[in-house]
Amino acid sequence: MAFKTDAILFLPALLCDSRLYKSMINHFADSVEVSVADTLSDNNLRAMAERAIHSMPERCALVGNSMGGYLALEIAARAPGRVSHLALIGTNSHADDAGVRTKREQAIRLAERGKFSSFVDGYVESALSFSNRAEHAPLMREMARDLGADTLVAQQRAIMDRKSYEDDLSSIKVPSLVMVGREDGLADTAHQQTMAKRLPNCRYMEVPKCGHLVPLEAPEILNSALTTLFSA
Template sequence: MSAQKPAPPPARMPLALLPGLLLDRRLWRHQEAALADLAETWVADFDGLDSVEAMAERVLAAMPERFALCGLSMGGYVALSVARLAPGRVERLCLMDTRAAPDSPEVTARRRGLLELAQKGQFKGVTPKLLPLLVHPDRLEDAALTGDLMAQAERIGRDGFTRQQTAIMNRPDARPWLAGIRCPTLVMVGRQDALTPLENATELAAGIPDSRLVVVEDCGHLPPLERPEETSRQLRQWLLR
């Protein structure tokens, strides 16, 4: 009697991870490791692109026919555009610390001010101005975290920052197509997010039929870096749902 063959390991789900403004693959390093048994991750690089739709097209070109999709902040704007362009391809969606609505005039003015600073040759001054908006106040003295963020911004560079801000400022209003998103959707937000606060996440969750809202406590705009274990735990539950 021949020995029974062991069952093949379950296939890992393709998972696209989309970083935010001035962030790169390092944003997702904990999640890539923690979810390796469940997901075959691909982290987007938006170098050279200056529109959210072009970024979405790059994601679609890189991914297989069906995949899971998670975007933070600017990556969330791109993820919403992917869901609009190819709803049948997105198996499940995670929108993290992002919003569906366009920027307010005040936010647009702040973006333009940062662009002017960068264009005057003071790009290295941009990230320190953003740091109080990016992380929980208690983490501003965390040299490892702030140094990591500064290094990511430096890798994106002034020209990349300009293209990303241009894409963000010209992005479409995603609210009209939220109701058409039919895949299981996780909406996550840091409780103390100063850039895309809780009301933005609440609007997303209210507009998407099959959605679940998770608020990460003691956390600002960057849960993958500020609360990596909790972020990975929530993404694991989302992938297994």
């Protein structure tokens, strides 16, 4: 199957790195140029997006899970002509409301008070579906431990500072995919459905028996969906 993109940029979720996308990288690396965005050097999405735009190929498919989806939308808003395809996984297009901001501030306080592991415990439980937790929790914990409390603080601040992208969706005409796990404890499927409806050229998918981190929990389903997307 011929792909209509020459490059893919994968954008990791909170406290994740390239290991989140290992299966996708292995699947697509022989066909197109693949890279992973740097989400560790900045504490705001604007700077992350500018760093990604500077380093990515002239036209590139974006695949973002959770925080990576926010970053993908920021890149699309800043450099729409550089984006060939867009995949938004377990993410949303609106700014945080007061309740969500409070939870993020609580996470920052835990990290700053030396209770980073307590946050990670709750994050793992909320992010992964029960049926996948035993298999994938060790890698989640490993990534979180390797990235550390300072990364959590910087990324939470970046997420809290983001704007709403809802008014930008109708102008994103490239082939798009919105995907969410049906057992996602961190994303609201109603938001996903609304976002998919506002994107003019979008396919919407719900993944059964899957939580927030679809690239880990359902890699074969995601690889198949991305294959279809990149062929459009």
